[in-house]
Every structure is written in C-alpha cells, then in structure tokens.
Amino acid sequence: MTAATLYGPVADDLALVEATLARVKDVEYAPLARMLAHVLGAEGKRLRPALALLGGRAGTYDLTNLVPLAASIELLHSATLVHDDVIDKADRRRGRETANNLFGNAASVMLGDFMFAHAANLIASTGSVRLVQLFSRTIMSMATGELDQDLSAFDHNKGIRDYFTRIGGKTASLLATACEGGAILGECPEPWVEALRDYGFNLGMAFQIMDDILDFTGTEEVMGKPVGSDLMEGTLTLPSLLLMERSRSDNPVRRLFAAKRNRGQRLAEALAAIYASDVLAESESVARDFIQRALDALTPLPADAARIALADLAEYVVTRTS
Amino acid sequence: MTAATLYGPVADDLALVEATLARVKDVEYAPLARMLAHVLGAEGKRLRPALALLGGRAGTYDLTNLVPLAASIELLHSATLVHDDVIDKADRRRGRETANNLFGNAASVMLGDFMFAHAANLIASTGSVRLVQLFSRTIMSMATGELDQDLSAFDHNKGIRDYFTRIGGKTASLLATACEGGAILGECPEPWVEALRDYGFNLGMAFQIMDDILDFTGTEEVMGKPVGSDLMEGTLTLPSLLLMERSRSDNPVRRLFAAKRNRGQRLAEALAAIYASDVLAESESVARDFIQRALDALTPLPADAARIALADLAEYVVTRTS
Numbered sequence: 001m002t003a004a005t006l007y008g009p010v011a012d013d014l015a016l017v018e019a020t021l022a023r024v025k026d027v028e029y030a031p032l033a034r035m036l037a038h039v040l041g042a043e044g045k046r047l048r049p050a051l052a053l054l055g056g057r058a059g060t061y062d063l064t065n066l067v068p069l070a071a072s073i074e075l076l077h078s079a080t081l082v083h084d085d086v087i088d089k090a091d092r093r094r095g096r097e098t099a100n101n102l103f104g105n106a107a108s109v110m111l112g113d114f115m116f117a118h119a120a121n122l123i124a125s126t127g128s129v130r131l132v133q134l135f136s137r138t139i140m141s142m143a144t145g146e147l148d149q150d151l152s153a154f155d156h157n158k159g160i161r162d163y164f165t166r167i168g169g170k171t172a173s174l175l176a177t178a179c180e181g182g183a184i185l186g187e188c189p190e191p192w193v194e195a196l197r198d199y200g201f202n203l204g205m206a207f208q209i210m211d212d213i214l215d216f217t218g219t220e221e222v223m224g225k226p227v228g229s230d231l232m233e234g235t236l237t238l239p240s241l242l243l244m245e246r247s248r249s250d251n252p253v254r255r256l257f258a259a260k261r262n263r264g265q266r267l268a269e270a271l272a273a274i275y276a277s278d279v280l281a282e283s284e285s286v287a288r289d290f291i292q293r294a295l296d297a298l299t300p301l302p303a304d305a306a307r308i309a310l311a312d313l314a315e316y317v318v319t320r321t322s
Numbered sequence: 323m324t325a326a327t328l329y330g331p332v333a334d335d336l337a338l339v340e341a342t343l344a345r346v347k348d349v350e351y352a353p354l355a356r357m358l359a360h361v362l363g364a365e366g367k368r369l370r371p372a373l374a375l376l377g378g379r380a381g382t383y384d385l386t387n388l389v390p391l392a393a394s395i396e397l398l399h400s401a402t403l404v405h406d407d408v409i410d411k412a413d414r415r416r417g418r419e420t421a422n423n424l425f426g427n428a429a430s431v432m433l434g435d436f437m438f439a440h441a442a443n444l445i446a447s448t449g450s451v452r453l454v455q456l457f458s459r460t461i462m463s464m465a466t467g468e469l470d471q472d473l474s475a476f477d478h479n480k481g482i483r484d485y486f487t488r489i490g491g492k493t494a495s496l497l498a499t500a501c502e503g504g505a506i507l508g509e510c511p512e513p514w515v516e517a518l519r520d521y522g523f524n525l526g527m528a529f530q531i532m533d534d535i536l537d538f539t540g541t542e543e544v545m546g547k548p549v550g551s552d553l554m555e556g557t558l559t560l561p562s563l564l565l566m567e568r569s570r571s572d573n574p575v576r577r578l579f580a581a582k583r584n585r586g587q588r589l590a591e592a593l594a595a596i597y598a599s600d601v602l603a604e605s606e607s608v609a610r611d612f613i614q615r616a617l618d619a620l621t622p623l624p625a626d627a628a629r630i631a632l633a634d635l636a637e638y639v640v641t642r643t644s
Contacts (some may be wrong), residue, residue, distance in 0.1 A: 018438075027466070029470065030464050030474050031469070032469055057402055073354055080435075083431050083432070083435060085433055086427075086428075087427075087428035087431055087432070100554050104472075105408075105409075105427070106408075106409035106410075106472045107472055107473060108432055108468075109405050109408055109409055109434075110409070110465045110468050110469040110472065111465075111469070112431075113402075113405060113434075113438070113461060113464075113465040113468075114461075114465040114466065116438060116439075116461070116468070117437070117438075117458045117460075117461030117462045117465060118458070118462060120442055120454065120457070120458035120461070121455060121458035121459060121462070123454075124451050124454040124455045124458060125455070127451050128451075129446050129450075129451060129454070131444040132442065132445075132451070132454050133443060133447070135442070136439045136440070136442035136443035136446060137439075137443060137637070139435060139436075139438070139439030139442070140436055140437075140439045140440060140443070142435075143432045143435040143436035143439060144349070144351050144354055144432075144436065146432050146435075147351070147353070147354060147429055147432040147433070147436070148351065148353075150426075150428045150429055150432065151353050153428060160354075248445070263518075274437045284421075286496075322561055
C-alpha cells in the first residue's frame with residue numbers, strides 16, 4: 001500500500017502539508033534549525049495529516065486552513081515523540097537516532113516545547129478558537145496518558161481498563177482530533193463532526209493495540225527496536241495484560257517485573273508464554289472490534305471517495321506489519 | 323513592599339487569578355492532581371498576572387477574560403520552571419523541592435507539557451485568536467532562550483549581545499506578553515498596546531539582570547540556591563560577561579570553566595574577582611537603563627493609578643533583594 005492508494009482523494013494535497021512542515025525548520029537560531037531538520041527529516045506515514053484532510057473532505061474542502069491544521073497535528077505528534085524519547089531514554093526510533101541521543105535531554109525538552117508552541121501557532125493561524133481548545137485539550141489527554149504509562153511502569157496491578165484509558169489518552173485522542181478538526185474546518189454538520197471524532201478515536205485505539213502487538217511479532221529490523229521492548233521497560237500492553245488475567249498468581253511477566261538479574265532470560269520466558277497462548281490473536285480480535293466501531297461510526301457520512309478512503313484506512317490499520 | 327501596595331488598583335483582583343489557578347489542580351487522574359498541587363502550591367509574587375491585569379486597566383477593564391489571561395500567563399511561567407528544573411537538574415527552587423526531585427524527570431516533562439496545554443486552553447477561553455498567536459510565539463521565544471542557555475553553557479566565546487538575546491527570549495518576552503495581552507483584551511488603541519509591550523519587555527530585561535546580580539549578592543537562605551550557582555553551571559550572565567570583557571586572555575571565570583578539579587576553589591576565585599571589580603555596579607546600572615526605557619515607554623498612556631502602579635513596579639524591580 002502506498003500513500004496514494006491509502007489516502008485516496010487527499011494523497012496529492014499532502015505535499016502542501018510537507019511544504020508547511022519544511023518551513024517549520026526555518027528559524028533564525030542555527031542550533032535549533034539543525035535540531036528541527038533532524039526530527040522533521042524522518043519520512044513518516046503522515047497518517048494524522050491525511051486524517052485531518054479526509055475529515056475536511058466530508059464538508060467544504062478548503063485547503064487554506066486545512067493544511068495548517070494537518071501540519072499542526074503532525075508537528076504536535078512529532079513533539080510528543082521527542083519528549084517520549086527523552087522519558088523512555090530511547091536511542092533510536094524507527095532506525096534513526098533520537099533527538100535526546102544526538103542533542104541531549106535538556107536540549108530535547110526545549111526542542112519539544114518549541115515544537116508544541118509552533119504547532120499551537122499553526123492552529124491559531126486557522127482563526128478557529130474552537131480548534132485551539134480542541135488542540136489544547138488533546139495535549140492534556142496525551143500528557144496524562146504518557147504520565148500514566150511512566151508512573152505505572154512495572155506495576156502489575158494495572159488492568160485492561162487502565163490500559164484502554166491510557167492508550168485513549170496517549171494515542172487515540174490525537175487521531176480523533178485530526179478527524180474532528182478537519183470536519184470543524186469543513187463546517188460539517190455537528191453529527192458528522194461527532195461521527196468523524198468517533199471514527200478517529202476507535203481507529204486510534206485499534207492502531208495502538210496493533211502497535212503493541214507488533215512489539216511482540218515485528219522484527220527488530222522493521223520496528224527499529226528489540227522484540228519485547230515494552231515488557232522490558234515495564235509497560236503492560238494488551239497481550240501481556242491478557243496473559244496476566246489468565247494466571248493471576250504466578251506468571252512469567254510478574255517474574256520479569258520482579259527480576260533484578262537475568263532479565264534477558266526472564267523476558268525470553270515471558271515472550272515464550274505469550275507466543276504459546278492465544279493472547280496475540282485475542283488482542284488482534286479486540287483491535288478488530290475497535291475497527292468495526294470505527295467503520296460503524298462512518299454511517300452518517302456521505303458515501304463518497306473520502307469515506308471510502310477512511311474505511312480503507314481502517315482495514316489497513318489491522319493488517320499493517322510495520 | 324506587599325502585593326497590595328505594589329500592584330495598586332489590581333491587587334484585590336489577583337484573588338480571582340488565584341482561584342482560577344487553584345482549579346487547574348482539579349484533574350481526574352490522582353497522581354497528576356498531586357503533582358499540580360505541589361508545583362502550584364508555592365506562593366509566588368504573581369508579578370506576571372499583575373502585569374496582565376494592569377495592562378488591561380489601560381483600556382476597558384473586564385475581568386471575564388483578563389482573569390483567564392492572567393492565570394494562563396502564570397501557569398505558562400510555572401510550566402517553564404518545571405522544565406527548566408529538569409534541564410538544570412535542580413533539587414530545590416526557592417526553598418521547595420522541585421518536581422523533578424520529587425517525581426522524577428520523566429513525570430516532570432509530562433507535567434510541564436500538561437501545564438503548557440492547560441495554559442493554552444485558558445488563553446483560548448478568552449476567544450481571542452490574536453492572544454493565542456501571541457502566546458504561542460512567546461513560548462517559542464522562551465524555549466529558544468532556554469535552549470541557547472543550555473547549549474552555550476561553559477562557552478566563553480559568547481558575548482553580552484548573545485546574553486541580551488537569550489534573556490530577551492527566556493524572560494522579557496513573557497513579561498512583554500503579559501502587558502500586551504492585557505492591553506489587547508482591554509481593547510486599547512494600538513499605540514498603547516505597543517507601549518505596554520515595550521514597557522514589559524524592558525522591565526523583563528531589568529528583572530533578569532537583577533536576578534543574575536542576586537545570584538552573586540543574595541544569600542543562599544533567601545535565594546534558595548548557593549551563591550555563584552550560575553557560574554558553577556557554566557552560565558555567563560552580565561556580571562561575569564563584563565569581567566570577561568575586561569581581561570580577555572586570562573581570568574578566573576575562564577579558569578573555572580576549564581577546571582576539571584577543585585571547582586569550588588576556582589569558583590571562589592571567580593567570585594572574589596567579581597566582588598573586587600565594579601562589574602556588579604555596572605550591571606545594576608545597565609538594569610537601571612532598561613528601567614528608564616520601561617518608564618519612557620509609559621509616556622503615551624493616561625496618567626492614572628494603573629500607570630503609577632506600573633512605574634512603581636519598575637522601581638521595585640531594581641531595588642528588590644530576593
């Protein structure tokens with residue numbers, strides 16, 4: 001699948017979003033310009049900007065404000081990755097060195113702050129106060145979700161409900177906002193705005209669950225991080241939570257979290273238990289449930305090329321391998 | 323000087339700002355609520371909110387939007403302190419434990435992000451897109467200033483011009499925005515808006531220079547950090563920059579920056595050189611020049627109680643001892 005087939009009627013317009021993102025690097029202070037060039041240089045899937053444009057397609061499609069919105073959402077996403085990598089002490093992300101690894105933690109915290117602010121500035125340029133409020137509430141949700149992930153590391157008392165709350169905040173809220181923001185700028189009727197937000201939120205839930213599954217099933221080469229990274233960092237995701245539910249008193253995840261030594265061996269045992277069980281298949285089935293909800297949410301929208309693209313994207317999310 | 327005498331006609335209204343700030347702590351996620359209660363629990367001077375209200379006094383004084391603006395500016399200021407303390411690895415600030423010391427770096431980065439977003443939400447609640455743009459540009463300036471401070475640590479090739487650019491970004495821009503934001507909400511004529519921004523910026527420059535002087539002359543008890551902290555962390559401020567200018571080839575600051583061992587002894591030598599010279603007096607005279615510019619900027623404004631309070635504040639900034 002390429003962006004052209006995936007993103008249908010908005011694929012070509014993503015070039016305008018790229019151009020706006022490229023201008024973000026044009027800052028006077030040279031060290032900052034270099035840092036921005038690095039973190040914005042990675043070729044992403046641009047899923048979030050595509051969702052913003054597709055949301056706009058449901059109404060009056062005016063790129064004047066949709067492009068700044070789409071660029072703002074991607075910039076906000078990149079800003080959160082910069083701060084997440086500081087928090088996770090990550091050296092690499094998808095094969096590229098992280099900002100914290102190249103420029104240090106202190107500079108990366110400020111780099112992320114600058115990017116958040118620039119994203120806010122882009123959103124404000126749309127002239128919509130409603131979008132600014134949506135945008136700020138989304139960052140609050142994302143920060144709360146990430147905070148919870150950090151604070152609950154190695155805490156095996158957290159359950160699937162906590163997991164849903166957490167990924168709702170850290171991932172699904174931004175995909176929901178991308179779709180909703182586009183619909184607001186497109187001046188869609190309120191039920192469509194709500195439908196698109198609903199679609200984006202459920203898509204985001206499925207997207208994060210698939211990401212968490214890929215942490216167990218992807219290859220290090222494609223994912224850019226070792227298999228089982230989440231568990232090694234103490235983060236319980238759906239597969240490991242399902243495994244915990246099945247054997248509450250004694251299981252290999254609990255032993256890994258308690259281990260002070262031989263953590264590699266304990267991880268291998270936890271991975272083996274996960275592969276031997278049906279928790280990966282069940283996790284995928286939960287992701288498919290969210291996708292079904294996303295597809296159902298689209299019902300009120302006109303059956304046009306944009307809606308077909310949104311439905312295709314939902315299918316893609318549960319079949320992707322990277 | 324108490325707030326009541328300093329902030330004149332807006333002193334009483336600061337209670338409304340406090341009430342808005344208190345509501346920021348009301349979040350569902352309990353660990354976040356605890357963190358917010360700690361960082362917002364410190365009793366500050368509330369200089370920035372007072373400036374926002376005084377800016378509004380120059381025009382139509384409507385607290386409906388001025389209070390959210392003033393609270394937003396203070397929250398933004400607190401958010402930058404949370405991230406600055408992460409960057410500086412500071413244990414204490416003004417006698418209280420820092421967030422990074424209590425909750426760790428990772429949680430503090432997210433806490434700061436949440437606070438930035440909440441501040442943006444408060445600004446958006448004023449309904450003014452112009453304010454949101456001003457707000458976002460201010461964060462960009464502040465992040466760039468802090469980034470420069472981090473990246474130029476222990477770099478003795480930086481000069482006074484770089485210092486002015488840095489403190490203009492990290493400190494003066496927010497004081498300027500407080501005054502300008504109030505004036506915009508008060509619907510002041512544009513020359514008054516510009517005058518208030520100009521006042522705030524120059525006040526901010528003087529404020530930071532005095533802060534940097536107090537790092538040499540204040541007591542650890544009052545300042546909550548050891549004398550000479552800036553130099554120890556490799557940050558050149560006006561007094562040390564003036565000393566560098568006077569003896570370019572060999573001086574105790576350069577030796578401190580180059581020292582791998584006996585840094586305490588090297589610091590004592592640098593401090594002794596600074597006290598023996600006139601650089602502290604000259605720095606204060608530079609701060610007074612900025613204050614004069616701030617006072618001059620007030621000329622177009624009506625000579626009322628608000629203007630008198632702004633002028634008094636300017637005098638206070640160059641006489642404060644903590």
